[in-house]
Amino acid sequence: MVTGLPTGVEPFVDAHGNIVCTGSPGELCVRGPQLCLGYLNNEDATAAAFHHEGFLRTGDQVIIREDGNIYVVDRLKHIIKHKGFQVSPAELEGHLLRHPFVRDAGVVGRPDEQAGEVPVAFVTLSHVGNLEARSDAVRVKEAIKDYVRSNKSQYKWLGDVYFLDVIPKLPSGKVLSRELKLQLTIHSVASAPSPGSKGLPSTISNIAETALSAKEKRADAAPTLFQQVREWVSLYRILFVAVLSCNAVGIGFTLAHKWDGGQEQTATFALCNVMAALLARNEVFLRILYNIFLILFRRWPPYWFRNAIAMFLLHLGGLHSGFAVSGSLWLVTATIEFFRQGPTFIHPAILGFSVIACVLVGAVCTSACPTIRNTHHNIFENIHRLAGWTGVVIIWILVCLANSWSAAQNRFIASRLADKPDVYLTLAVTICIIIPWTxxxxxxxxxxxxxxxxxxxxxxxxxxxxxxxxxxxxxxxxxxxxxxxxxxxxxxxxxxxxxxxxxxxxxxxxxxxxxxxxxxxxxxGLPMMTSFYRSGVYVVTGTAIGVALSIFLQRDPKSSWHLLWVCSNIESTYGSTVLKDLKKSFDEQGDAAFEGTVTLWDTKSKGRPNMAELIGGLVERQKAEVVFVTSNPKGTAEVIRTCRKRGISCLGPIWDS
Incomplete structure (x- = not known):
């Protein structure tokens, strides 16, 4: 851009504040009555923004010609400093636009240990360029680099060329250099070759930041009301409500004396629900259930069917909670029915033990409420375990007393227990509890x-x-x-x-x-469900790598999974152990296979990543069916929320125990 020399323009200065002569690049400095005098109570900021005698440093690099006109070269903060030389991105962008393969271009500096910075070009290919790139993308890149080499000084040569669908710009047409610089990090992930991939390098259409500012972090941490409601109405709660509702109908008819079967088998219904609750959490039963589903439905059915099975298994805890609460309510119903009959027909010992059983089972259910469980986890664990075991003993006594009592003969008859289903249900409940402990x-x-x-x-x-x-x-x-x-x-x-x-x-x-x-x-647990999918991205943070690590140490050749590990000080903390094992598992395939399967993001050096763009790029490149995440509760919720916004299925721990 060229403009005339106005009044109040200071002879231009270089990076050290020295005045430069006509024809040499320098920073434009101006002053006038319309400008401020400085920053209030901030001398350092004033000294940085103003040159001597009140001239404001504009940040624009310009050249003043002998005819007095000013030529704006670029913004100083966008200038690339290569081995002491200054390279203008705008100059290279204008040059690239003359190449027949290039429709649009943006140039930024990439950090380099030896040169300081190296110019890197992001280009949108023209129709001709796209046709050429389909047959040989590498040749197109080299042609663009050679074009710059043959017309520009060596310090302006391009270090690399990346293809993008669109160059990010403001409505005014100015290239958003800040987004392109941050895109370098995303592109290093998105362009990493996956095993067996061919053709054009992977690109990401929507360019966004990968390192979040503090303001963005706060905004990202606050879900909308709709998101909160959607997260609350989970399959877990749907299963819980469905089980509880069905049982509540039966309990209602029983208490209203409109269902004879309910009145006669109240204790049996209570024990059946308790048995179902235990099975939904029993380690042996769940391992058998998972293996049956994997044998029958591993990868071959349609995606929606496999995903539905995985979601059901993940939220089995909803059945556990639903059956446990229902069993407690049936136990209370049985106690109410005992008291309705009174001591004339029910022995006082039965009445007493039924009340004790209700109190113990009620304490177990109450301590498992999310508010108590999350804020007082040790109390939850102790009550759940000790009250649970005591409750089993009390239920055994109650079942034996209630089923051996003969109101007609007014005495207990032990032989009556042999043909009572409640006894065998209690035995089954006890066996389910004991087996894992053996x-x-x-x-x-x-x-x-x-x-x-x-x-x-x-x-x-x-x-x-x-x-x-x-x-x-x-x-x-x-x-x-x-x-x-x-x-x-x-x-x-x-x-x-x-x-x-x-x-x-x-x-x-x-x-x-x-x-x-x-x-x-x-x-x-959750990692077992990866076997239902043909491809996916597994996101872990910190020590949660231990949960997902076996998936990549024991890779299934019939599925393709990518690991995104976000952690602080990865190399110094895990370099000689976990990271070493992970890299060693790729020895036969080589470094390229490791880089194509594992993405390491060290928050100590890179800051917090933009998970939306990072995961989105990996899902696009991997053509992933699903995203798995293992993190802390807040981090897990954020990743799941991010994936849902993009229409990506995401599974993570539900923190219900």
């Missing part, structure tokens, strides 16, 4: 403290992918579940990666154990 063992463990907040626990024996293990110092009072990482079911060891967030985990780091209690029978 595998409890005290085992040696090797502890590696990776940082003041992270510890790695190594155990003997390998396991298949997708399993979790429970560990404890005192198994009767607490048990904590963590993801298992193992190279194969036949490997010599498996390990757990644990962050110190609670009393138990912080104590593990402060006092690394040599022995721990664990159940040899491991239970299934």
């Amino acid at each position: 595998t409890l063992r005290k085992v040696p463990v090797k502890s590696e403290v990776l940082s003041p907040a992270v510890i790695l626990l190594r155990f003997k024996g390998g396991y298949r992918t997708g399993l979790f293990g429970r560990i404890s110092r005192h198994p009767l009072t607490e048990n904590h579940a963590f993801g298992i990482a193992s190279h194969s079911p036949t490997s010599e060891e498996h390990y757990m990666c644990i962050v110190g967030q609670g009393d138990f985990t912080r104590n593990l780091i402060a006092n690394p154990p040599t022995y721990l209690w664990t159940r040899k029978f491991k239970f299934v």
